[in-house]
Amino acid sequence: MFYSAGTVSTLNGSKTILGDGTLWQVAKIGGGILFLEGQLPAAIDTVTDDGEAELLAPWTGATLSNAPYYILLATAQAANVIFSHQLLAELSAALYAKTLFKPDAYGTLANRSAFNTAAAGFIYAVLPTVEGTGLTFYFKQSVTSGDWSLGATNSGPAGPAGVGLTWLTAPWTIGNGYLANQALAYNGSSYRVKTPHTAASTNEPGVGASWTTYWHLIAQKGNTGATGSTGATGSTGLTGDKGWAPAFSAVTDGARRVLQVSDWVGGTGTKPAIGDYVGATGLTPTLASAVDIRGATGATGSTGTTGSTGSTGATGDKGWAPVLSVVSDTTRRVLQVADWVGGTGTKPATGDYVGPSGLTSVLANAVDIRGATGAAGAGxxxxxxxxxxxxxxxxxxxxxxxxxxGATNKILTSTERAKLAAIAAGATANDTDANLKNRANHTGSQVASTISDFAAAVGAILSAAIGSTVQAYSSVLAATTAAFTTALETKLSGIATGATANSxxxxxxxxxxxxxxxxxxxxxxxxxxxxxxxxxxxxxxxxxxxxxxxxxxxxPAIAITDIFTVANQAAMLALVAQKGDIAIRTDLNKSFALSTNSPTTLADWKELLTPTDVVLSVAGLTGAISAAALKTAIAITVADITNASANGRSLLSAADYAAMKTLLGLVVGTNVQAYSAVLAGTTASYTTAEQTKLGLVGTMANRAVTISTAAASGGADGDVWLQYV
Known part of the structure; x- marks a missing residue:
């Protein structure tokens, strides 16, 4: 079994080896053989803790730091190997120290012949020619020249090649294939592949139901150790680079205004990153966690006295004046900005409409310039x-x-108009049937055969005299075709000469x-x-x-071109202004537009909203703000420092150094010793024991000191007599 978690460090000539990331005691490693690449194996005697062990013999290899290793854990076979290596190490150490036996000569095998005549028991050591091999010793068996024994070496034959581990750096992953003697770290422990397999949840190292079939636990993750004791305070470091100070800019977050780090100034070295916001306990990358610098709106204070008139500011750029056009909105007529003239710089956008309190982008909010329809006049x-x-x-x-x-007067229809058009000019209405039938009203001629009494009448007429009973012939009368009545005569007399018929x-x-x-x-x-x-x-x-x-x-000139600057509300209401005029209130630092033609009515003055993407004031201050004015306005007190302790705030509010010393417990003569050159020059502690010892020594003041070859005699108590020969 092997253990190889962490790394080890060795020191040539020392028995102690140190581990980093090792858990030797947790793994219950009582001993074993330490193997490091390119070094001879060494036997472990004892393990003192998880990261320290003692070898049986001083380390003869190179001094290494954080080197990979593995420990062959102690078994019966390993015990024999350990013993053999321990014995060999002791022999080698004794040989090199010349404490086991002392070779009489050293050299190559070829140079041994120079000692062929040496006495029996002469020892010749042949130095190794191959790295990793030991000395070879030859002994003179007798005084006979060249009578050497067979060579004896301090290294045995090479053993069989060991089985190495192939450490994998990639994490264990389902689906990967794993071969025998591959090893990896997983969940804090290390494992060696016992049987080749494909990774699955059932063989997950240390977790799967059958993981022990495929994996061998090399070293198990140990428990977290106890927190070590606090180390000694280190010495004060060198003075660092000059620190960076943040430069802030105001940022809009809905209705809030927060501070964002836009730059860092005054420092040296690498400049910190920008973009964080000022939060309740320091800088924060989250906008929502930033502190609103404006705070809650306070109660409206009383109107202050009017300040003195400031100096006239520098002349600004020439402003833009709108060119308005009349636009139809169904039954309404409104004014729209068609252009801007007379200004400098970037021309404002066109298209807005004139509303009750200024320009508006919504057509429905525009003011109808025609006004409401008036009442009907009396006429x-x-x-x-x-x-x-x-x-x-x-x-x-x-x-x-x-x-x-009407009842009498009618309107001609199209049919009636056609009928009227067919009537000749000057035609009159038809007479009654009686008049039309009346022979007296007839015109034209009638044949005599149709007149029953024609013959008798003619006879009577013919008997009449012309000019007396009958009219003499006249072509004019012969051409008359209608009766010319008295009424017609009257009508005719009323018509002027040359008159034409009515249309x-x-x-x-x-x-x-x-x-x-x-x-x-x-x-x-x-x-x-x-x-x-x-x-x-x-x-x-x-x-x-x-x-x-x-x-x-x-x-006419529109009202928004007339701008008034007033000191207060009373001055604004006293303006001679018209609809659209603007009043700038210096007491409020706000602007108002007149929505009607009644400047004396406060409700008709509408506040103009201003952009809120910049800081308009800081702690109530506007314009150029000095550090002194800002300090006075903010008026931060010790009570405002909420992240300091009560003792810390008391120290900051102390009246003088004496009060600070009292708070810190540094009162001279009570809590601390007043400065003394004698005490400052004292380089050793004066203990109670030394005080007692010194108290036993008498004073030499007023004591007589006698140096003589004679024996001491006379004198007072405390005198000193030194006799010399």
């Missing part, structure tokens, strides 16, 4: 709505389609046949625009161009 003149439009047609009063027939009613009513002019005042519902001329001059009605747009010359 005046001779054509009123009540008379000429009682049915509420609100259309052309002279259109036949819009007219209504039909339809022709007389048709506007196309009318001549002359009609004053606008006679049209009661024509509207005020009817009296205006078209054009772009004052008082004219402007016309739309081919694109349905008004000429820009007739458009």
């Amino acid at each position: 005046s003149g001779d054509m009123t709505i009540a008379v000429y439009d009682p049915n509420g047609k609100a259309a052309d009063a002279f259109s036949m389609t819009n007219m209504v027939e 039909t009613d339809a022709a007389l009513r048709a506007r196309s046949s009318h001549t002359g002019t009609q004053t606008l005042s006679t049209i009661s519902d024509a509207g005020t625009a009817a009296s205006k001329n078209t054009g772009v001059a004052a008082g004219n009605v402007p016309l739309l161009d081919g694109s349905g747009l008004l000429d820009t010359s007739v458009l």
Whole structure:
């Protein structure tokens, strides 16, 4: 059986071997033979712990570090091998140390002849010529020249080649094929293939139901050892590179504003990565874990006094003014931005509409520039709505389609118009039957045979005198075909000389046949625009161009071009402003647009939303913020340092060094010793034992010291007498 987990380190001449990643005691290795590549095997005497063992003899091989190995575990056969190697090692050590016996000479076999006449018992050692072999010894058997014994070597014949293990680095995987004597590490233990097989869940090393049929456990994973004792504090290291300080930028996270590391400054060496956010306990890569730097909205404070007017800022770029066009939205008319003029830099986008509080991209939110339809006027003149439009047609009063027939006055139909067209000009209506039958009304001639009393009448007439009883002949009278009555005479007298017959009613009513002019005042519902001329001059009605747009010359300056800067609400409400004007409130650092033409009404001033992707203020400060102002505004106190202990916060809030010393227990004379040059120069400890010893020594002050060859005599207690010869 073999064990080969981890690596070992050896030291030439030492019996101790050290293991790294080894569990020798856990595997219950009591002994065995240590094999390392390219080195002679060595017998293990004892195992002191999981990572240390002692060899039977000092290691004669090379000094190695973290080398692969394997241990042939102790068996009966292994015990014999161990004993043989141990004995051989002892013999070899004794030979090289010249403690077992001392060869009388060394050299090659060819040089041995120089000692052929040596005395019996002479020992000649032949040095090895092949690496891995030992010395060969020859003994003089007698004084006879060349009487040498057969050579005796300290190495036996080469043993059979051992069976090696092929270690696999790839992890155990179902479906892989495994051959005999292949080995691998799995789940902390190591295994050797006993029987070639294809990996499956049933033969998974240490887990499958039949794993012992295919695998041999080399070394089993041990339990986690106890935590070792804390090592001694190391010496203070060298001063490191200058540290990096983060540079932050504000980032939008929905309604929150958080800080993100956008750069690192002030350091040396490799710059840290950017992109982390400031969290509650430090930097975090997760945006959701970042701290909102704006905090909860505080209560609205009272309005402060108006500050002094600041200096005039630098002149900015020329702003852009919108060019508006009228756009139809069914029954509404709204203004749309068709272009921007007069500015510098990037021109704003077009297409937005004018809304109640500024520009809007939604057509439905645009303001109708025409306003609501006004109430009907009372009207005046001779054509009123009540008379000429009682049915509420609100259309052309002279259109036949819009007219209504009365009891007497009728509207001609198409059939009636055709009939009227067939009547000759100047024709009159038919007379009554009685008049038509009346001979007196007849015209033309009648044959005499149709007149029953013609002969008698003619006879009577012929007897009348011309000019008395009958009319003399006249061509004019002969051409008369109708009776000229008194009524006709009266009518004729009322007709001017040269007059023509009247046209039909339809022709007389048709506007196309009318001549002359009609004053606008006679049209009661024509509207005020009817009296205006078209054009772009004052008082004219402007016309739309081919694109349905008004000429820009007739458009008044829109309200958003008038911008006012005011100090407070009262100043804003006092502005002479119109719909669309903008007021910049310096007390709130906000802008408002007037949605109506009532600047005195606070509700009609609508706040303009501003982009929130930058930091507008820090701790209530705006503009250029100095470090001193920021420090005052933030006003961080010791209580704000929540990740420090109570003792630490007390130390930070101490009034002076004396208070700090008291908190730390460093009061001179009470807790610590005041500095003394004598104490600083003391290089050895003065113990109680030394104090006792020194107390037994008397003082030499006022003592007499006598040096003489004579014997001591006289003197006071404590005097010293040194006698020399």
